[in-house]
Amino acid sequence: MPSATPKNPDVSRRSAHSRTAILRASVELVGEVGYPRLTIEAIAARAGVGKQTIYRWWPSKAAVLLEAFTDLVHSEEHGSGLPDTGDLEADLKAVLRATADEFSDAGFEAPYRALAVASAADPELAEQFAVRLREPGRKLYAERLRAAQRAGQIDPAVDPDLAVELLLGPFQQRWLNRTGPLTHAFTDGLVELVLRALTPRSAAD
Amino acid sequence: MPSATPKNPDVSRRSAHSRTAILRASVELVGEVGYPRLTIEAIAARAGVGKQTIYRWWPSKAAVLLEAFTDLVHSEEHGSGLPDTGDLEADLKAVLRATADEFSDAGFEAPYRALAVASAADPELAEQFAVRLREPGRKLYAERLRAAQRAGQIDPAVDPDLAVELLLGPFQQRWLNRTGPLTHAFTDGLVELVLRALTPRSAAD
DNA sequence: GCTTCGAGACGAGACGAACCGTCTTGACAG
DNA sequence: CTGTCAAGACGGTTCGTCTCGTCTCGAAGC
Numbered sequence: 001m002p003s004a005t006p007k008n009p010d011v012s013r014r015s016a017h018s019r020t021a022i023l024r025a026s027v028e029l030v031g032e033v034g035y036p037r038l039t040i041e042a043i044a045a046r047a048g049v050g051k052q053t054i055y056r057w058w059p060s061k062a063a064v065l066l067e068a069f070t071d072l073v074h075s076e077e078h079g080s081g082l083p084d085t086g087d088l089e090a091d092l093k094a095v096l097r098a099t100a101d102e103f104s105d106a107g108f109e110a111p112y113r114a115l116a117v118a119s120a121a122d123p124e125l126a127e128q129f130a131v132r133l134r135e136p137g138r139k140l141y142a143e144r145l146r147a148a149q150r151a152g153q154i155d156p157a158v159d160p161d162l163a164v165e166l167l168l169g170p171f172q173q174r175w176l177n178r179t180g181p182l183t184h185a186f187t188d189g190l191v192e193l194v195l196r197a198l199t200p201r202s203a204a205d
Numbered sequence: 206m207p208s209a210t211p212k213n214p215d216v217s218r219r220s221a222h223s224r225t226a227i228l229r230a231s232v233e234l235v236g237e238v239g240y241p242r243l244t245i246e247a248i249a250a251r252a253g254v255g256k257q258t259i260y261r262w263w264p265s266k267a268a269v270l271l272e273a274f275t276d277l278v279h280s281e282e283h284g285s286g287l288p289d290t291g292d293l294e295a296d297l298k299a300v301l302r303a304t305a306d307e308f309s310d311a312g313f314e315a316p317y318r319a320l321a322v323a324s325a326a327d328p329e330l331a332e333q334f335a336v337r338l339r340e341p342g343r344k345l346y347a348e349r350l351r352a353a354q355r356a357g358q359i360d361p362a363v364d365p366d367l368a369v370e371l372l373l374g375p376f377q378q379r380w381l382n383r384t385g386p387l388t389h390a391f392t393d394g395l396v397e398l399v400l401r402a403l404t405p406r407s408a409a410d
Numbered sequence: 411g412c413t414t415c416g417a418g419a420c421g422a423g424a425c426g427a428a429c430c431g432t433c434t435t436g437a438c439a440g
Numbered sequence: 441c442t443g444t445c446a447a448g449a450c451g452g453t454t455c456g457t458c459t460c461g462t463c464t465c466g467a468a469g470c
Contacts (some may be wrong), residue, residue, distance in 0.1 A: 009444080010442090010443060012440090013439080013442095013444055015444070015445065035326060039428085040429080040431085041430085042429095044446090044447095048446080049446070049447095050446040050447060050448080051430095051447090051448085052431095052432085052444090053445065054445085055431065056444080057433080098442090107464075113325070113326070114326075117326045119243060119382075120325065120451065121318070121319075126382065126383060150366070160396065162394060162398065162453075164397055165375040165384070166395075168378070169375030170371050170375070173373070173377050173378055174370065176325050177331065177335070179335075179370070189364070189367060190370075193367065193368070193402045194371070196401065197398045197399060197402035198401075215417085215418065215419075216417075217465095218418060218419055218420095218465075219419075220420070223419090223421090244453085244455085245454080245455080246453090247454095248454085251420090254422095255420065255421045256421095256457095257420085257457085257458085258420065260457080379430075411446095412469105412470085413468100413469085414467105414468080415469095416465105416466100416468100417455095417457095417466095417468090418463100418470090419463085419465105419466095420461105420463070420464090421463100422459105422460085422462105422463085423459090423460090424458085424459080424460095426456100427454105427455080428455075429451075429452105430451100430464085432452105433448105433449085434449080435456100436445105436447095437444105437445080437446085437447100438443105438445090439443090439445090440441105
C-alpha cells in the first residue's frame, strides 16, 4: 500500500514530449553503459530535460526503466494468448523458441536484465516488475496448460502453476546466469522433459 | 584470460589479520545495510583498515564479498557429496529441504542474494561466483543423478546436467524472485514432479 | 649474532570527480 | 496565477587515487 503522493504533481499538465524523451533516453543509455552506471543526470541530459522533471514523476531510475520497458513491450507485442493447435508439445516448443530468440536480442536483453537484477535486489520494484511484466506472460502458460489438462493431455493431479515454474525456471535461470546458450535445442529438450513430468500416468500410485 | 596484475602486491607480506577483519566486516555490513549501500569505506572503517588495503587486494566490493562468503561456506560445510541411500526420491527431498532451510536463513540469505544479483549483472564476477559456489553444488546433484542412472532408476536417455537444471532452476527462480515461500511442501512437490520426468519409460519412444 | 637499511604493506585520511536528491530561477503554458 | 518546464547551483556521499608516517621483514654489513 503506497502512501499518497507526498506532492501532487498535476498529471493533466504533464508534458508528454518530455515523458517519451525520458523513457527513450533511459532505454538507450542502459544499453550503452549498463544499469549500474545508468544515472538520472545522464538520462536528463540525453533527453534534454531537467532532473527535477524526472524526480517529479518517478521515484527511482529503476521505476523509469520499468515504465520505459513496459511501454516498449506493450507497443509491439499484444499478449493475445498462447497458440493452441491442440498439439501441446509443438505449441510450447514454438513459444519457448520465440522467447529464447527474444531473450537473445541485444535491444531486449540489456533493459530486461537490468530490471530482473534490480528487482531481485529490491522487493518493492520486484512487485511492480512481476505485475507488469512477469505475471502476464506466466499466466498465458498456465492457461495453456489448463486447457491441455481439460483435454486430458496433462495429469489432472499436477498443479499448472508449479508446472509453469518447472518450464520457465530452468529457462530463466540459464539466461540470468548465462549458464549456457538459449538454443532451440535447449528449449525443445526442456519442453520434452517437462512434458514427461506432466503426462498422465496409466495407473500406478 | 586476465591480464597480468598491473601492480604486484607481495602476497607473502600480506597481513592475514587485516584480511580476515575485512572479510568479517563485509559479511556483517551486507547483512545490516544490504548490498547496494555496502561501501568500501564502511568496510574499511569497521575492519579498522585503510581503504587502500582493500583496493590493493580486491577489484570491487563484490569480489570482497565473494571471498568472504566462500570462506564462510567452506569453513562450515564440507561438500562430501549428496547422501545415497538408494532411495533417490528421499535423498533429493532431504537435500532440497535442507537447501531450502539454508536459503531461508537470514545470515545466509543477504550475502548470497547480493552475490547472485551482482553476478547476474557482471559476467566477470559471475564466472568466479559460478566456479567457487554454484558449480560445486550443482555437480553434487549431477553425480547423484548419474549414480541413479547407473542403478536404472533414471532413464539413460536424459542428460543429467539438464535434469539438474530442471530441479534447481525452479528452486532458484522462486527464491530469487520471491515468487513464493521455499516450503518443504514446495521442494517435495518439485522433486516428485522432476522425478516423473526422469523415470524410465516402459517401452514407448 | 647484532645492527642497519630499504622495500613494501599497513592505518589514516586528504583529494578531486561523479552522482545523488533538493532547491532556485526565469520562461511559458493552461 | 498556478504549476510544469529546462537549466543548473548546491551540499552531501562515496568513489578510487594519492600521499603521509609507521611497522614489519629479510638481506647486507659489521
